Amino acid sequence: MTAHTPARPRKKKSRRGKFLIITVVVLGLLLVAADFALAAVGEYQIAQRMREKLQLDEDPSVRINGFPFTLQAIRGDYKHVQINATGVPLKNEQQGVDLRDLEIQADLRHTRVELADLLEGNVSKATIDEVDGSVKIKSLDLNRLASQVTPFEKLSIDPDNRVTTTTTTTTAPADPKAPKTTAAIRISGQTNVAGKLVSLSAYGQITLVSGAIQITIDDIELDDASLKQIIPQLRQALAITINPGTLPFGATPTEVAVEPGAFTLKGKITDVPLVQR
Structure with missing residues (x-):
């Protein structure tokens, strides 16, 4: 009979490998957690500075996109920062502006500020x-x-998606990259006529x-064709000019x-500077 050499025990090597894997995973999770904490x-x-700059009553929502945040922080270059504020009021009696439910959004591309200054809230040099x-x-x-x-009730805004057939072959096609200064609209809602609630759909453009x-x-x-005599009055009531002023950071509206x-x-x-100097 041939004697067999017993296999060597591998328990220590196996345990060492598992320990190494667990250590790497834990360190990775800690680094990710630290990265998210630093980003927060x-x-x-930034939310504090934007509240002052945009004259908001509450801090806006701010998100610094891109991972890892730490690498962007070391470079002092944050590629994409998103800022969003809802329910923003705007009143200017001299210009006749009285808006109460604006939503403001800004996408910041390449915000440049040193990490130490950002963490201290000192962004006076940020651009x-x-x-x-x-x-x-x-x-x-x-x-x-x-x-x-x-008086109107339940007015809603939608794009006018009706198919138009008034196209000509002599008209040059519009540049798809050019800013659009006109858009088709559909406004629907209800109004009261002599005690009767009438539903309407208005089509036009902004x-x-x-x-x-x-x-x-x-x-x-x-919905009641017998009331067509009120159409001129409704058309006049919906012919509105709305001026919300400049966009975030002083951008001029172009679209x-x-x-x-x-x-x-x-x-x-x-x-542009991140904050007013």
Whole structure:
């Protein structure tokens, strides 16, 4: 019979490997947690400065995108910072502006500030390569403004997606990259006529003129065709100009858009300070 050599025990090697793996995983989790914690501090400091800059009653939502945050912090270059504030009021009696439910959004591209300054809240030297800013005007404000002329209820905003057939072959195609200063709209809601609640759908367009939105109504449909005599009055009531002023960071509005529930003004500005100097 041939004698067999017993296999060597591998328990110590196996345990050492498992310990190494656990250690690496734990260290990785700690580094990730530290990275998120550091990012949270940076977001808080930016939110504080943005509350002052945008004159908000509460801190806006701030998100520093990109992982790891620590690498961006070491470079002092934060590639994409998103700022969002909702329910923002805006009142300017001299210009006749009274908006109460604005949504403000800003996308900051390459915010440049040293980590030590950011953590201390000292961002006086911070600069931003480019800011995409937008202000969203919602149905609530439109309903209130329109009701100053004729009482409306439940006004809603939507794009006018009806298919148009008035196209010509001689018209040059629009540049898809060019800012859109006009957009088709559909405004629907209800109004009271002689004690009767009438539903309506108004079709027209919004146009960006000198930084303000001008609404023009071309067609109105009523659920009661016998009341067509009130259409001119409704058209006049919905012909509204809304001027929310400049966009975040002083960007000039160059584009207008319609989405379900809101109008949006958009604009871009380059090489701006994070806070007013």
